[in-house]
Amino acid sequence: MATVYVNDKPVDIGTERLNLVQAAGKAGVFIPHYCWHPALSVVASCRMCLVEVGEKKPDGTVAMQPRVVPACQTPAKDGTIVITSSPKARFAQEQTLESLLLNHPLDCPVCDKAGECLLQDYSFRFGRATSRMIDPKNQPPNKDYIGEHITLFADRCILCSRCVRFTREISGTAELQVISRGHHSEIDIFPGEPVNNKLAGNVVDICPVGALCSKDFLYKQRVWFLRSQKSVCPDCSTGCSIDIDHNKDIVYRLRPRENPLAQGHFMCDEGRFNYPYINSAARIFLPSQRGSNGQAGDIWQHVLSSLRRDLRAAAQRDGSSVAAVLSPFLTCEEAYLLARLMKGLSPDARLYLGHVPVHGEDDRYPKDRKGRPIEPVKFTIRAEKCPNRRGVEAILRHFDGEVRDFGQALHAAGEGRIKALYLTAGYSPRAGAWITAEQTKNLQAVPLLIVQDLLATPASALAHYVLPAASFAEKDGTFVNHAGLAQAIRWAVRPAQTERTDGQVFLDLLERRGLVHTPTLRKELAAEVAYFAPLAGDLGELGIMLT
Amino acid sequence: MPDFTPVLLRRLGKAGGQSLDSYRADGGYRALAKALNDMSPAQVGETVKAAGLRGRGGAGFPTGVKWTFLPKDHPGPIYLCVNADESEPCTFNNRILQEEDPHQVLEGILLASYATRASTAYIYLRYEYGKSYRVLQKAIDELYENNLLGRNILGKDFSLDVYLHRGAGAYICGEETGLIESLEGKRGWPRIKPPFPAVEGAFRKPTVVNNIETLACVTHIIDRGADWFKSIGVPADPKNPRDAGSYGPKLYCISGHVNKPGCVELPLGVTVRELIDKHGGGVWKGRKAKGCIPGGISMGLMTEAEFDTPLDFNGPGKVGCLGLGTAAVTVFDETTSIVDVLYNICRFFAHESCGQCTPCREGTGWMYKIMERMRSGQGRLEDLQILDEVAKNIGIMPGTTICGLADGAGWPVKNAIAKFRPELEECIRKGPTLAVSRPLQAVHA
Numbered sequence: 008m009a010t011v012y013v014n015d016k017p018v019d020i021g022t023e024r025l026n027l028v029q030a031a032g033k034a035g036v037f038i039p040h041y042c043w044h045p046a047l048s049v050v051a052s053c054r055m056c057l058v059e060v061g062e063k064k065p066d067g068t069v070a071m072q073p074r075v076v077p078a079c080q081t082p083a084k085d086g087t088i089v090i091t092s093s094p095k096a097r098f099a100q101e102q103t104l105e106s107l108l109l110n111h112p113l114d115c116p117v118c119d120k121a122g123e124c125l126l127q128d129y130s131f132r133f134g135r136a137t138s139r140m141i142d143p144k145n146q147p148p149n150k151d152y153i154g155e156h157i158t159l160f161a162d163r164c165i166l167c168s169r170c171v172r173f174t175r176e177i178s179g180t181a182e183l184q185v186i187s188r189g190h191h192s193e194i195d196i197f198p199g200e201p202v203n204n205k206l207a208g209n210v211v212d213i214c215p216v217g218a219l220c221s222k223d224f225l226y227k228q229r230v231w232f233l234r235s236q237k238s239v240c241p242d243c244s245t246g247c248s249i250d251i252d253h254n255k256d257i258v259y260r261l262r263p264r265e266n267p268l269a270q271g272h273f274m275c276d277e278g279r280f281n282y283p284y285i286n287s288a289a290r291i292f293l294p295s296q297r298g299s300n301g302q303a304g305d306i307w308q309h310v311l312s313s314l315r316r317d318l319r320a321a322a323q324r325d326g327s328s329v330a331a332v333l334s335p336f337l338t339c340e341e342a343y344l345l346a347r348l349m350k351g352l353s354p355d356a357r358l359y360l361g362h363v364p365v366h367g368e369d370d371r372y373p374k375d376r377k378g379r380p381i382e383p384v385k386f387t388i389r390a391e392k393c394p395n396r397r398g399v400e401a402i403l404r405h406f407d408g409e410v411r412d413f414g415q416a417l418h419a420a421g422e423g424r425i426k427a428l429y430l431t432a433g434y435s436p437r438a439g440a441w442i443t444a445e446q447t448k449n450l451q452a453v454p455l456l457i458v459q460d461l462l463a464t465p466a467s468a469l470a471h472y473v474l475p476a477a478s479f480a481e482k483d484g485t486f487v488n489h490a491g492l493a494q495a496i497r498w499a500v501r502p503a504q505t506e507r508t509d510g511q512v513f514l515d516l517l518e519r520r521g522l523v524h525t526p527t528l529r530k531e532l533a534a535e536v537a538y539f540a541p542l543a544g545d546l547g548e549l550g551i552m553l554t
Numbered sequence: 555m556p557d558f559t560p561v562l563l564r565r566l567g568k569a570g571g572q573s574l575d576s577y578r579a580d581g582g583y584r585a586l587a588k589a590l591n592d593m594s595p596a597q598v599g600e601t602v603k604a605a606g607l608r609g610r611g612g613a614g615f616p617t618g619v620k621w622t623f624l625p626k627d628h629p630g631p632i633y634l635c636v637n638a639d640e641s642e643p644c645t646f647n648n649r650i651l652q653e654e655d656p657h658q659v660l661e662g663i664l665l666a667s668y669a670t671r672a673s674t675a676y677i678y679l680r681y682e683y684g685k686s687y688r689v690l691q692k693a694i695d696e697l698y699e700n701n702l703l704g705r706n707i708l709g710k711d712f713s714l715d716v717y718l719h720r721g722a723g724a725y726i727c728g729e730e731t732g733l734i735e736s737l738e739g740k741r742g743w744p745r746i747k748p749p750f751p752a753v754e755g756a757f758r759k760p761t762v763v764n765n766i767e768t769l770a771c772v773t774h775i776i777d778r779g780a781d782w783f784k785s786i787g788v789p790a791d792p793k794n795p796r797d798a799g800s801y802g803p804k805l806y807c808i809s810g811h812v813n814k815p816g817c818v819e820l821p822l823g824v825t826v827r828e829l830i831d832k833h834g835g836g837v838w839k840g841r842k843a844k845g846c847i848p849g850g851i852s853m854g855l856m857t858e859a860e861f862d863t864p865l866d867f868n869g870p871g872k873v874g875c876l877g878l879g880t881a882a883v884t885v886f887d888e889t890t891s892i893v894d895v896l897y898n899i900c901r902f903f904a905h906e907s908c909g910q911c912t913p914c915r916e917g918t919g920w921m922y923k924i925m926e927r928m929r930s931g932q933g934r935l936e937d938l939q940i941l942d943e944v945a946k947n948i949g950i951m952p953g954t955t956i957c958g959l960a961d962g963a964g965w966p967v968k969n970a971i972a973k974f975r976p977e978l979e980e981c982i983r984k985g986p987t988l989a990v991s992r993p994l995q996a997v998h999a
Binding site for chain 2: 049055074110188190
């Protein structure tokens with residue numbers, strides 16, 4: 008057991024190997040830092056985390072080091088003393104901040120990072136209010152050529168080199184580098200080799216100041232207007248924990264949220280920039296029934312009661328001819344409700360797993376210069392482009408004892424064995440078309456076809472009922488990733504005009520009263536399906552590993 | 555002091571002196587044969603340690619002690635990096651050794667490699683030293699031809715390869731970990747320590763970094779013995795247990811406003827005044843000196859009144875300078891403006907700061923901008939306070955940077971403010987007239 012004394016407060020760090028920034032954090036003392044990042048190598052160059060350090064010997068005597076030391080580079084050992092509040096440490100931090108601001112343009116009013124900028128925050132907490140430099144500032148040129156998705160405001164850069172280390176250590180692509188020397192140092196790329204790797208967007212997140220900005224987000228929104236919701240990226244089976252930043256029911260950006268159980272610190276650009284469809288005007292907003300246009304009154308009530316009647320009639324004719332396809336984009340709770348709905352119509356109703364989009368092979372990072380992955384793998388973009396195959400499969404196994412795939416559903420429909428088919432989709436555009444025109448021909452013979460989707464497809468053109476689906480940002484629920492990690496997704500924006508999420512539709516068709524309340528449904532799911540038993544309580548921010 | 559017979563420069567100016575035959579004729583590679591035949595590597599190391607040889611590169615760390623930091627019985631390769639980057643302004647002693655007597659240096663490299671069990675030695679040579687490159691490479695080729703390099707040297711169980719690597723022209727690549735990074739093909743950014751190079755250095759293997767002149771001294775220590783070496787120079791102060799003494803000969807470089815600039819070999823401990831008056835031919839044009847830079851500009855400034863300070867490892871520190879440094883004395887006469895001196899120094903360090911640590915990157919740039927403004931006659935008295943504060947708080951000594959470049963950048967500034975404050979204040983009050991006494995070529999840092 009190792010005890011570290013942070014500003015005279017003892018804190019037990021156990022057997023963990025921590026640096027002093029982390030150890031002080033355990034004691035509730037924040038040590039400001041720029042260049043240090045838990046996922047990157049230590050360079051100890053920004054000199055923001057300077058503290059006084061000493062050692063308490065077993066005999067009780069204290070020996071302090073005469074100079075300030077960087078906390079990020081100093082390992083915490085038993086008896087280590089950290090002083091962050093002494094005049095010497097405060098002066099060192101103040102001096103570093105004054106240095107960093109010497110050539111900084113102080114253009115916060117037009118800077119995208121303002122409001123979440125560590126230079127602002129630390130200057131306010133640890134810095135001095137005025138600059139003593141009266142000489143002209145260096146003005147390196149801005150570099151919008153630095154990447155497809157990112158731009159560099161070189162004058163705001165504090166040379167922490169986090170982005171350089173990211174491209175070398177995490178993506179392995181090494182596009183970024185420091186050029187020139189001394190106070191003329193700048194971040195730049197090799198000519199003609201922009202930062203276009205699939206993890207490039209992360210350099211914007213790890214940039215502590217407004218130097219690297221996302222072209223996608225640039226000047227769209229002041230960050231203090233944004234609200235964040237903790238969620239999960241649906242674009243591959245890695246299931247990166249994310250924050251959805253939104254304002255007034257519009258999603259403005261997705262950012263990775265640290266989760267050691269899921270992906271670590273980062274996310275890929277495929278997921279990061281694949282959100283505009285949420286706000287797309289091409290979405291299916293209202294339910295519709297073929298041949299009943301211009302119906303007066305509540306369209307939802309009309310369509311749902313009509314659909315309920317048709318489904319029951321089909322089930323009464325032949326229970327085994329009623330089927331549903333459960334999309335891997337459904338949450339576990341939604342899949343459960345739909346399975347209950349179908350099995351309530353007839354115990355013989357068939358359940359199928361929706362199309363599982365797989366694109367190529369798992370994309371592992373870091374890579375070498377030739378694009379081959381290097382061990383140890385630090386980030387994986389999975390080939391399976393859906394968030395919840397494992398969760399839906401568990402539901403299918405529970406109700407049917409086996410998993411029937413989408414191909415079997417199409418085959419059965421083509422042979423005319425399916426008289427009523429409830430097709431859920433909700434695929435994000437990144438996953439590609441979930442049904443081809445060729446496959447759609449199999450559905451032509453189905454007398455009752457219900458399609459629930461985000462966007463129009465050949466299948467929805469054929470459908471007798473078309474229902475709107477909700478995107479991941481509009482609903483609550485649980486996704487189970489490739490490794491069996493169950494994570495909660497939470498609604499960030501209200502479904503545009505749709506009014507009802509998939510789960511709400513299933514609930515209404517089941518004629519269960521009230522609104523979808525995911526914690527209640529999750530409890531019900533946990534009680535009924537053994538695989539989900541650990542989810543009876545709170546999932547927490549990181550999720551729970553299912554076995 | 556009686557006239558000193560040069561040791562390191564004994565073969566200076568000898569026609570054809572760079573060839574192996576000529577060097578051998580003068581007793582060359584005698585020390586190597588002695589070491590390989592009669593001494594174990596540990597004995598070589600012990601002899602150097604006993605001689606009290608301290609690194610000639612600037613920091614003055616005891617060489618024999620440095621070698622003992624290597625891990626014992628290390629299974630993998632150990633590397634010797636030879637620091638021939640010599641980028642401290644006004645310093646040219648290594649250049650003379652390399653150009654005039656390359657085999658003396660190479661013999662030292664062989665001995666040091668034998669003592670440290672290094673299998674490969676990399677000579678990191680300053681890029682600008684074209685002649686050194688040619689002469690050294692020729693000497694290395696000669697050694698390979700004569701079984702003094704390569705496998706089983708002189709038929710013994712000792713093998714060594716020497717590679718001559720040319721730097722890319724950065725001051726910071728003379729810092730030992732900056733040198734290693736540069737040698738590995740990376741940007742010359744000094745590494746954080748620990749791990750120290752002796753544990754994890756070049757290519758992540760244990761590495762010793764030694765200066766050219768240090769290794770030249772090793773040759774003579776093995777040849778003539780530790781006691782001979784200790785008979786030269788200034789003995790350790792018995793009252794100060796931390797004083798390791800200043801033994802051996804040293805190459806002093808004299809430049810600036812003297813009649814006879816050059817490099818001269820003397821025992822450690824000669825005073826600045828003796829160096830200037832006796833060996834440098836006195837201050838030029840019959841003028842008096844205003845001061846000097848005692849050991850490369852990172853060591854600070856010395857006033858004329860302090861010229862009786864002995865140039866050994868302890869002397870300059872007693873008058874507020876950083877240390878002996880490279881023992882390259884640059885004299886400036888009484889007409890020189892201290893503002894010009896400081897401007898030039900600040901410009902150099904702002905240009906050469908590697909840009910890694912914030913205090914040094916921004917601090918050196920700020921000091922340069924202040925001096926540039928002061929030199930144009932727009933200085934303010936509060937600038938002196940800012941300069942002093944920045945100079946005292948950047949560097950490895952206050953703990954705010956990774957390497958010592960910033961200490962060297964701050965030292966002359968704080969020395970100037972302490973020792974030449976009246977002149978600086980007068981310059982600020984009078985404006986541009988006094989400051990730009992001799993126009994300097996404006997180069998953008």
